[in-house]
Amino acid sequence: MQDGEPKTMTAVRKAVVLLSGGLDSTTVLAIARDEGFACHALTFRYGQRHANEIEAAKRVANAAQVTEHVIAEIDLRVFGGSALTSDIAVPKHADAADLGDGIPVTYVPARNTIFLSFALAWAEVLGACDIFIGVNALDYSGYPDCRPEFIDAFAAMARLATRAGVEGTSQLKIHTPLISLTKAEIIATGVRLGVDYGLTTSCYDPDEAGRACRSCDSCLLRLRGFAENGLLDPAQYIVAGAG
């Protein structure tokens, strides 16, 4: 990120930024930094099948010069129930137009609730009132915990959950700068802020070298987003192509 220096030098506020190492959360981190927050990045090792997500998060956090990067260990595999944490196959499609309706099998039960809860804990310890999360209500309309009404309900709960909640002084805000953007708009925002998307990984089913499959929902949405900007996706793919 070349032009992402904080805009204000006085009273720098701390923010907790959820960072998966994917395209969306990397863009959110750039936005939070651009808004002048001292960013505390939070990544989860949660039994997802691909350690390269963690490596991508480290690369991104380093490039964004975050104040601190915590990788929290949680094991969602104990509950099962998702293609991303159990043995259910990741669905493949030939084209983004094939993406189904409804809740994808890649939905992880209550994942964003859990992630935001950890972010809330860290925010309280830091004395931070701002949490950033890269949920998106368009491309991931099937995920219950990416909807604005869920985020609003979480924020209402969170303002009661902490010390400041008892005192009635909680200023907690959940920032969702991507919630109504298309993937193409997200990419355009990140490019404007100097994000190097070559550091990120989005694929649900990469090969052992971490190269993306080009045919899972996440790859198809990403490739379409770059194409709509007239850009090449700098991510590495197993099969060469126009993206």
Next chain:
Amino acid sequence: MQDGEPKTMTAVRKAVVLLSGGLDSTTVLAIARDEGFACHALTFRYGQRHANEIEAAKRVANAAQVTEHVIAEIDLRVFGGSALTSDIAVPKHADAADLGDGIPVTYVPARNTIFLSFALAWAEVLGACDIFIGVNALDYSGYPDCRPEFIDAFAAMARLATRAGVEGTSQLKIHTPLISLTKAEIIATGVRLGVDYGLTTSCYDPDEAGRACRSCDSCLLRLRGFAENGLLDPAQYIVAGAG
């Protein structure tokens, strides 16, 4: 628990029960079982300093013949900020009358939010609509996440967070059967349901053998609760006494 057989043999509903191995959650498990639920007990290894809590939870789950007992690993120490997960000293008092006002240093930031979020994930995988938690608004009035308004806000959020939330059909309920009971009333309830409180542990600062200190907030509240019932606490204490 001798008389805790499920009251109904038809259409047994599943419940997720948060179980720490302490007096309160053990009583809640007995209540859930008495109400006819098939109980799925959930315990966290969260960087608390005393492994004997986990052992107590195993003993209790076994005695209560739960359907399943999951011990989930999470590490709240990465955030610090509490006497139960970092190096802040546990406060000691001579008597329960000395217990302070305000939020105790033993408060773990956002702990119940995190615990309930995991319970929500498991409930969704199980197809369960019922979560039990042993929060108490009297003895732990200083904890923000033990208040009824917090629980209500969490339930509202949780009903939006899952697949059933998208469909508008969520029946999710957070059961807090202890929320308005005194410690003495909690103990009386458990005794009536056949709970063996000798299996439980409550002390914030036990010795290496797992014996309770008799002077932390948790010990003092527990001892007073047994005394008010005219009962001896069957827990093992370092120093012998009337409790």
